[in-house]
Amino acid sequence: MQLARIDGVIIATACHPSMGRYRTVICQPLDEAGRDEGVPVLAVDPHGAALHSRVVYTTDGSATRELVGDPHSPLRNMVCAVVDPPI
Amino acid sequence: MRLGHVIGKVTLNATEQALRGGRFLLVQPFGKPQFGGAGMNPLAKGATVVVYDELGAGLGQTVGFTEGAEAAMPFSRPTPVDAYAAAIVERVFYHPPGPNPRA
Numbered sequence: 082m083q084l085a086r087i088d089g090v091i092i093a094t095a096c097h098p099s100m101g102r103y104r105t106v107i108c109q110p111l112d113e114a115g116r117d118e119g120v121p122v123l124a125v126d127p128h129g130a131a132l133h134s135r136v137v138y139t140t141d142g143s144a145t146r147e148l149v150g151d152p153h154s155p156l157r158n159m160v161c162a163v164v165d166p167p168i
Numbered sequence: 169m170r171l172g173h174v175i176g177k178v179t180l181n182a183t184e185q186a187l188r189g190g191r192f193l194l195v196q197p198f199g200k201p202q203f204g205g206a207g208m209n210p211l212a213k214g215a216t217v218v219v220y221d222e223l224g225a226g227l228g229q230t231v232g233f234t235e236g237a238e239a240a241m242p243f244s245r246p247t248p249v250d251a252y253a254a255a256i257v258e259r260v261f262y263h264p265p266g267p268n269p270r271a
Contacts, residue, residue: 094258121203142238145238
């Protein structure tokens with residue numbers, strides 16, 4: 082799983098049917114100090130995480146296929162946790 | 169899933185049986201500036217990917233493609249594909265914290 086920050090969303094009408102159920106968000110991976118690390122990746126977000134909120138996304142395709150309910154879905158990344166803001 | 173620009177097409181002649189009739193695109197994956205709206209000129213650095221496409225993406229369009237074992241999931245028979253175009257992206261709303269990348 083990877084710690085990341087939500088930096089936006091994408092709109093895609095022509096897409097695989099399994100992408101129709103949830104938002105596809107742009108996740109910017111973060112390193113241990115919370116700095117940006119690498120290129121943003123896209124993930125399916127069932128939790129409705131807010132913009133700039135920190136999340137944890139998984140790269141386990143089988144969990145994502147189970148979420149979208151389609152055994153033939155090509156999706157891989159899924160936001161599986163929204164991190165509480167530091168107090 | 170990663171985003172990329174479609175920069176070309178690949179036509180195969182000697183292929184595996186499962187790949188016959190497939191449509192393959194040449195996709196240059198986005199770098200971080202491309203998310204902020206930088207176009208295809210100059211292209212992002214990095215390896216160009218050959219992506220199996222069933223949506224009919226054209227030249228210059230932005231596609232979201234997945235890689236690895238998940239890319240072979242949409243096929244009914246085992247297919248040696250490891251990059252699959254899952255979406256043709258119309259709009260990218262990219263607003264990282266801090267100064268606006270387009271300003």
